[in-house]
Amino acid sequence: MAVTTFRIWRGCDEQGEFRDYTTEVFPGMVVLDAVHRIQAEQANDLAVRWNCKAGKCGSCSAEINGNPRLMCMTRLNSLPLDRPVTLQPMKTFPLIKDLVTDVSWNYAVKKEIRKFEPRPPDAQDRTWRMSQGDVDRVQEFRRCIECYLCQDVCHVLREHSLHDRFIGPRFLVHTAALEMHPLDNANRTGDLKDRHGIGFCNITKCCTKVCPEAIAITDNAIIPLKERVVDEYFDPVRKLFRILRP
Amino acid sequence: MLEYQMHEYDVLVIGAGGAGLRAAIEASARGASVGVITKSLLGKAHTVMAEGGIAAALSNVDERDNWKVHFADTMRGGQYLNNWRMAELHAKEAPDRVRELEAWGALFDRTKDGRILQRNFGGHRYPRLAHVGDRTGLEMIRTLQDHGIHLGMEVHMETTALRLLKQDGVVIGAFGYDRERGRFLLFRAGAVVLATGGIGRAYKITSNSWEYTGDGHSLAYHAGASLIDMEFVQFHPTGMIWPPSVCGILVTEGVRGEGGVLKNKEGVRFMFGDIPENYRSQTADNEEEGWRYTQGDRNARRPPELLTRDHVARCIMREVREGRGSPHGGVYLDIAWIKSRIPKGAEHIKRKLPSMYHQFKQLADIDITEEPMEVGPTTHYVMGGVYVDAETQMSDVPGLFAAGECAAGLHGANRLGGNSLSDLLVFGKRAGEHAACFAKENRTPAHHGLDSDQIKAMAEHAVAPFERSGENPYRVQADLQELMQRLVGIVRRQEEMQAALEGIAELKKRANAVAVTGNREYNTGWHTALDLQQILTVSEIITRSAIARKESRGAHFREDFPSKNDGEWSCNIAVRQSASGEMTIERRPLPEMPDELKQVIEQMK
Structure with a gap:
């Protein structure tokens, strides 16, 4: 019978500590299974979020041995089990209790982004025609499961706490999905430059590395958005146009 | 001294999956003030897990498809226990609901000529499922979520309802708690829409998450509403x-x-x-x-x-x-x-x-x-649920509506794949629309009808597990799942189900004696203890309904009655709480189908 020790953060910020729990492990187990076992047998009040247990809902984000991961998709056999497995909550968000953080800021940010504004239907049946190629480009961004791991690792948020000036990679991906949507007519470039702080991102790609959906966040979402901002606001030719024809 | 926060809305929606969000969107769009409560974070509901697609006779891939074929397929799949009117409305309205999602930003896979692509699925005669690879549910919930948040609805995340409140026979709100801090909340509403999904956590092997403890079924039952078809639990083959x-x-x-x-x-x-x-x-x-x-x-x-x-x-x-x-x-x-x-x-x-x-x-x-x-x-899924009116989705208790998996009627004895997402959209919309109307027509002052003794009793019952020593709630939950899996599973027998009833009675006693440690802040043990009350009620309803139906049909298979018996069992089984608190079971005749729909079914045979 194999047993492993899990060193889990317990409590809230002021009165928290790591506590060790030793439990049996079985082939194929993921970290979330071990947490459930500990919860059912040793720590009934252990706070953890989860839903689908299949990497589709993005609820069970945590830092496993310091790496931001989904607990449901992290196999125990991918971790060294001869020493305790450390589990702690995402650092970027205020702690509620144990492994659960207050992610409500993300929901507030999303509301601030200009919503989808489709062009009028142009096919005879009052719908639209779109090619699979155009759809594919945006579907990559729409794969996002809102686990907020990218927000967790982004140093602008994690180290500098610029939550009030920068929307973070998740919402740059969201903005990209809207901006590149084949039907959308709204313009979000001004917001990106000013209120949403795209300039704070210096493309270190930490977000891309942790994305469980393997979305190329930096290359496919953030850089093209930065280019739009540059084209619109910092292109000298355009600038001249604006001066000549205000 | 009992403390609770009070909120007041025209329409309260319990659940934020596809049906709940669609209902909330519709009620908001009609000018109602809307509150949504959800056990998880917004956008994490089980709808996210739906993979295959949304069934709608758009006839983009095969022009032979139309609402009549979809209607006939749904009735055949449900072994003709479906509510014919719901099946008709569903087949007719699903295409518009899908196109509406596209207008709100959903991006479905495309046909070569740029229209919404449709795929084949079990029981559907033609390729019918609008889809996005195998993550259609995510696309749907994100579209509804992102559209809904701009309509002014208030979302209470990580909030659980414990009981519905009634006054003079009408539902006027709900009582619950927030999971984060464990505070009690009282919602006063002109109408309540249940959209709580399924009951999968009654079983050991399930595709459902921790949330699926039959809350809507149990809330409705305790409010005096009838549930039908509860013997039909779908076991997904793969x-x-x-x-x-x-x-x-x-x-x-x-x-x-x-x-x-x-x-x-x-x-x-x-x-x-x-x-x-x-x-x-x-x-x-x-x-x-x-x-x-x-x-x-x-x-x-x-x-x-x-x-x-x-x-x-x-x-x-x-x-x-x-x-x-x-x-x-x-x-x-x-x-x-x-x-x-x-x-x-x-x-x-x-x-x-x-x-x-x-x-x-x-x-x-x-x-x-x-x-x-x-x-x-x-x-995977329960076909049964709250008995509702086909047009309005109102239950037999005024002011109480239900949509999606926790409502019954559309799927009969077995649901076709893809008919769930379309169900959520079609009947979520209808529930939201009619709940908003009901709230407008039946406005009452906020504090009228709140019985403070009743609320105090509910709160005391909820916190009782902190004040006693006793068993761990997870153990009771695991034993229930084991029992239901073993005795009321895919293949059923009279004696086994009788044994299950006795087991459930025993588990109820244990559930009423469980103890939890720690405090009320994000205490998952406490949440489990409270969920247990709901899922035990639902398990008993499933078992009693399954005992009553002495034939095999659709998802309900009895080894002791292996054939279908149309003569005796072309009816729904309804469960309801009597005035004295007993669980009562009755047969309810199927509504008579109009001749033109009977002909549609004949033509499609």
Whole structure:
């Protein structure tokens, strides 16, 4: 019978500590299974979020041995089990209790982004025609499961706490999905430059590395958005146009 | 001194999956003030897990499709216990609901001429499911979420309802708590929409998450509403079975829609050996024809792997029971074989079934483009639920509405794949619309009708587990799941179900004596103790309904009554709490179907 020790953060910020729990492990187990076992047998009040247990809902984000991961998709056999497995909550968000953080800021940010504004239907049946190629480009961004791991690792948020000036990679991906949507007519470039702080991102790609959906966040979402901002606001030719024809 | 926060809305929606969000959107759009409560964070509801697609007769891929065919397919799949009017409304309105999603930003896969692509699915005569690869549910919930948040609704995340409040026979709100801090909340509303989803956590092997404890079913029952069809629990034929930690996780029917085949350990495609009479004319009798069907040949009939879920699940059980199963007690689902038929087959599989590819690769070390998957039945869906009016979705208690999985009627004895997402949209919209109307017409002052003694009693009952010593709630939950899986599962017998009833009575006593440690802040043990009350009520309802129906039909299979008995059992079984608190069961005749719809069914046979 194999047993492993899990060193889990317990409590809230002021009165928290790591506590060790030793439990049996079985082939194929993921970290979330071990947490459930500990919860059912040793720590009934252990706070953890989860839903689908299949990497589709993005609820069970945590830092496993310091790496931001989904607990449901992290196999125990991918971790060294001869020493305790450390589990702690995402650092970027205020702690509620144990492994659960207050992610409500993300929901507030999303509301601030200009919503989808489709062009009028142009096919005879009052719908639209779109090619699979155009759809594919945006579907990559729409794969996002809102686990907020990218927000967790982004140093602008994690180290500098610029939550009030920068929307973070998740919402740059969201903005990209809207901006590149084949039907959308709204313009979000001004917001990106000013209120949403795209300039704070210096493309270190930490977000891309942790994305469980393997979305190329930096290359496919953030850089093209930065280019739009540059084209619109910092292109000298355009600038001249604006001066000549205000 | 009891403290609670009070909120007041025209419409309170309990649940934020597809049905709840669609109801909230509709009520908001009609000018109602709307509050939504959800046990999880917004956007995490089980709708996210839906893979295959949304069934709607858009006829983009096959112009022979129309609402009549969809209606007839739904009724046939439900073994004619469906509410015909709901099936009719659903088939007629689903296309508009899908197009509406597109107008709100959803991006479906496309046909060559740029329209919404549709795929084949079990029990649907023509390719009918609008989809996005195998993550349609995510696309749908995100679209509803992102549209809804701009309409002014207030969302209370991580909030659980414990009881509905009633005054003079009308539902006027709900009482619950927030999971984060454990504070009690009182919601006063002109109308309440239940959209709480299913009951999967009553079983050990399930595709459902912790949330699916039948809250809406139990809330409605305790408010005096009737539930129907609760004996019909759908066991999805293909869940993962190995390794043990992933047991129950869904493998989409889309795998079979794309050409995946079921084989036993001898390599035999056993589904060809058992094709029910009422599907024989629509089902391929050889492998070649079945393959052509999955590749879009309009003249081919569907392979038997795409028969209805109840039937496929039973065939898998039979193979396993008769010793032809796979090493871990399931059968093989093979999609890798299509590489012999399709150039760049491995790439094709990854593109069509991306999340299945990743799920198996990451959780089971299996490359589905190379090896077959091991699969077996998993508890997936409950056809039964709150009895509602087809047009308005109002239950038989005024002011109480229900939509989606927690409502009953559309699916009868068995639900077709893809009909769930469309159900959420069609009837979520209707529930939101009519709840908003009801609230407007029946406005009462906020504090009228709140019985403070009743609220105090509910709160005291809720916190009682902190004040006693006793058993761990997780253990009671595990024992219930074990019991239901063993005694009220896919194959049922009178004596076993009687034993289950006794077991449930015993578990209820234990649930009333569980103790929890710690305080009320995000205390999952406490949440489990409270959820137990709901799921035990629902388990009893399922068991009593299953005992009552002495025949086999759709998802309900009785070894002691193995045939269908139309003469005696073409009716719904309704469960309701009597004035004295007893659980009562009665047969309810099916509503009479108009002749023109009977003809539609005849024509499609």
